[in-house]
Amino acid sequence: MFIRASWVLSLCFAQSWLCSFVMSAEYCDDVQDWCARRIGCGMALQHFFAGCKENLFHETDVCTTSCKRALISLLSSEDDAGLDFINCNCSGDPYCQDRKQGIEVCTNDVLEAIHSVNDGTSVVSCTLAKWICEADSSCFTALDFYKSHCSKLFIGDKCTERCNNSVTILYQQAKAQKLQNCECDGSELYDCKSIRYYTDVLCFNKVYQVKSFNGSNRLSVSLLCVTLLIASLLWCWRHVLGGSRSRR
Secondary structure (H helix, E strand, O other): OHHHHHHHHHHHHHOHHHHHHHOOOOEHHHHHHHHHOOHHHHHHHHHHHHHOHHHHOOOOOOOOHHHHHHHHHHHOOHHHHHHHHHOOEOOOOHHHHHHHHHOHHHHHHHHHHHHHHHOOOOOOEHHHHHHHHHOOHHHHHHHHHHHHHOHHHHOOOOOOHHHHHHHHHHHOOHHHHHHHOOEOOOOOOOOHHHHHHHHHHHHOOOOEEEEOOOOOOEEEEOHHHHHHHHHHHHHHHHHHHHHHHHHO
């Protein structure tokens, strides 16, 4: 799919007037309605209008990071629904044509990023990885279950059996591949680094390598043990000290 998307985007972005020969035969309003009714494509469409706002209204002459990510998310939707929206027939609608011209500046960035996303060894931002997952209905559903069943994990409490199962199912999704090793770059609307840490330690019992204070050597420290120690201290503080206060 990414190969086809690359070819179509190259042609359409480079010469927008040629799109009438290679784009979807359907009108943009129809394609947009169809996309919006699908869980994955609908989410990608929301990211597109929000993330590409500056480009759509010609407020910038460069492709913003959020717009590039939104376009990649659209191209990641199942059944090429997002691609059909990008290459739909404006049928002379001036607003639609203006919108297409606004995102032409993203051509090279998107094409380059598509190849990177398609590379199984490359690392992308966690925001982009999440958007790619949300653009696929199955991955979106798995991610939603993960959010619903892992509330205790998100605060560093524990990884319950249901949460562990949710993580396993999520990582089995093809469009969740990039979520497993994505980079927390600060653009996330959640505490990305903490959630990554809690997932690795509480669900997968991973061991982190940390430097000693003088930097002369490395100490292998199980962060799981540290987490359990902190949890034990909190339990004692709540139940022992809390109980003694209540008796007073």
